[in-house]
Structures are given as structure tokens and as C-alpha cells.
Amino acid sequence: MNNSSQASFLLRECPTCKSKSGSPIVSSTILAEDLSFKSLKKYWNGFFKEKIFFSYTRCANCATLYCPVFFKPDQLKDLYASMEDNTAGISLNLMKKTQNGYYKVLKQFSDVRGEYLEIGPDIGLFTERCIKDGQLTKYWLFEPNTSVWPQLSRLAREETAFIISPDMFKLSIVPDHSVNVGIMIHVLDHLLDPAEILKEIRSKLAPNAILICVTHDESSLLAKVMKSRWPPYCLQHPQLYNPCTVRTAMEEAGFEVLTVRKTVNYFPLSYLIKHIFWAFGIKINFFDSAGGVSVPLKLGNIITVARA
Numbered sequence: 001m002n003n004s005s006q007a008s009f010l011l012r013e014c015p016t017c018k019s020k021s022g023s024p025i026v027s028s029t030i031l032a033e034d035l036s037f038k039s040l041k042k043y044w045n046g047f048f049k050e051k052i053f054f055s056y057t058r059c060a061n062c063a064t065l066y067c068p069v070f071f072k073p074d075q076l077k078d079l080y081a082s083m084e085d086n087t088a089g090i091s092l093n094l095m096k097k098t099q100n101g102y103y104k105v106l107k108q109f110s111d112v113r114g115e116y117l118e119i120g121p122d123i124g125l126f127t128e129r130c131i132k133d134g135q136l137t138k139y140w141l142f143e144p145n146t147s148v149w150p151q152l153s154r155l156a157r158e159e160t161a162f163i164i165s166p167d168m169f170k171l172s173i174v175p176d177h178s179v180n181v182g183i184m185i186h187v188l189d190h191l192l193d194p195a196e197i198l199k200e201i202r203s204k205l206a207p208n209a210i211l212i213c214v215t216h217d218e219s220s221l222l223a224k225v226m227k228s229r230w231p232p233y234c235l236q237h238p239q240l241y242n243p244c245t246v247r248t249a250m251e252e253a254g255f256e257v258l259t260v261r262k263t264v265n266y267f268p269l270s271y272l273i274k275h276i277f278w279a280f281g282i283k284i285n286f287f288d289s290a291g292g293v294s295v296p297l298k299l300g301n302i303i304t305v306a307r308a
């Protein structure tokens with residue numbers, strides 16, 4: 001790492017325990033920390049033959065895998081503003097099947113009544129599932145991507161209170177101890193300061209309320225086999241969790257962890273084949289005709305259920 005990168009990027013300590021010591025675990029051939037912000041912008045979206053990300057270190061104290069050098073908050077704001085739909089290629093139906101699995105886990109621990117808070121609901125697939133089958137009275141949705149707001153607003157029914165905010169760092173609009181169900185699906189590993197957000201969410205939860213977090217699992221077989229080619233090693237994840245480290249992160253924020261499980265994701269066969277090729281640098285599109293077949297896989301995601 002050269003001196004100019006230290007100036008242009010953020011230097012971080014462990015996002016869970018604030019320790020500064022650790023050992024490097026995985027890096028790309030060209031290190032993101034050696035490039036300028038301008039040249040990294042084109043690697044933010046999509047799949048390139050040359051994969052570039054900030055190096056990941058394992059914290060010597062709590063074992064969390066994180067990037068000691070990462071984008072600054074204003075750079076992230078810029079990048080997320082140009083975010084493309086990263087689920088392109090997976091049908092709505094399959095995404096709903098995956099979310100259905102998350103909902104079944106939620107139902108085992110919560111009666112899904114009262115007030116609902118979701119960080120990063122995107123187009124609201126999980127929110128919709130909860131509206132349909134839960135008995136919720138109020139919805140707090142924090143979604144920075146305003147282009148999906150029309151889809152989110154369409155979910156609102158007249159008899160329920162629906163509040164959508166762009167700023168996930170302003171949870172202060174939610175009264176303390178008012179929320180019964182908290183949801184973060186693929187959010188925690190995107191946050192620069194996950195510990196702070198977890199603590200803030202906890203202050204909004206009522207006693208015995210449930211928080212559900214879905215994250216990637218950096219200890220999964222897929223991650224071990226693919227090594228630096230594992231897709232979640234990318235510019236969007238300043239840290240990545242495994243069942244142990246996500247538990248630690250939750251407990252540090254004052255939560256009681258009830259379970260951490262592997263989740264089932266449904267993928268079209270064609271999408272999987274395409275991405276396996278892409279991961280090895282071969283860009284193909286001719287497998288689209290294989291669509292129609294879907295594959296349930298425990299691919300490397302985990303769901304954590306915690307109590308406030």
C-alpha cells in the first residue's frame with residue numbers, strides 16, 4: 001500500500017471490536033488500495049475478467065474478516081448512486097422463493113405483529129411477504145436507492161402506516177423500543193460501521209423483538225473452493241461474516257443470538273452456469289435458453305436470528 005492510497009481511502013479498525021491487529025487473508029492480483037478512486041469506479045458494477053477488491057484481513061482479536069482500507073463515506077454515496085440492479089438475471093419468482101425461506105425462519109421466532117423496520121428493502125419483496133401474512137400495524141423502511149420507491153409505495157395499504165426514508169443513518173425518526181420485527185437482508189456486510197447501526201436498531205426494538213440478518217458466509221465451502229474468485233469478495237463488502245463472527249457482532253451490540261443457519265437460495269440453472277464461467281473470466285450468454293430449471297442451493301448465505 002502506498003502513501004497516496006492512505007490519503008484517498010479510509011483506514012479502518014475491526015468493525016466489531018475496534019482492534020487494529022490482524023493478518024492478511026485474501027487479496028486480488030491488482031490491489032484496490034493501490035488504485036485511485038476514479039479508476040476503481042468502473043469495477044464497482046458488473047463482472048470483469050480482472051477482479052479487483054480491497055484486501056481482507058482477519059482480526060487477531062475477534063476473527064472478523066474486514067478491509068483495513070476501504071472507500072470513504074462520500075465515495076460510497078457516489079458509488080451507490082450509480083448502482084445498477086444487481087439481481088438482473090434472476091426472475092422475481094425465484095427471488096420470492098428465496099425470501100419465502102427467510103419468512104419461514106422469521107415465523108419460527110416471531111408472530112410478525114406490531115411495528116416493522118427494514119433496512120435496505122430494495123423493491124420490497126420481503127416486506128410484501130410480511131404484509132401478506134403478518135399482522136403488522138406500521139412499517140419503517142430505510143431505502144437509500146430512491147429509484148425503487150415507487151415499487152415500495154405500491155405496497156402500502158390504506159389501513160397501515162408506511163414510512164419510507166432514504167437515510168439509514170437517521171433511525172432517530174423511529175421511537176425507541178417501538179419495533180417488533182427488524183430486517184436486514186444483505187445489508188450488514190455493506191456497512192462501514194455495522195456496530196453502530198446494530199446498536200441503533202437495538203434501541204428501536206421493543207423487549208423480545210426479533211432482528212433477522214441475512215449475510216454471506218465467508219467460511220462456506222464455496223468461498224474456500226473459489227478463494228479470491230468468490231463473488232462476495234468485492235468492492236461492496238467492507239467486511240464479511242461467518243456464523244461465529246456474525247454472532248460476535250450481534251452480541252457486542254447487545255443482542256441475544258437465537259440461531260445462525262444456512263439459507264436456501266433458488267437460482268436458474270442458466271444463471272449459475274453463466275456465473276461460474278464469469279468467475280473464471282469467460283463471458284458467455286448462450287446459456288440463457290437453459291432457463292426454466294431452478295436449483296435450490298445452500299450456497300454460502302447465512303440467516304441470523306437475534307433477540308433485543
Ligand SMILES: [Zn+2]
Nearest residue numbers: 014017059062
Ligand atoms: Zn475484531
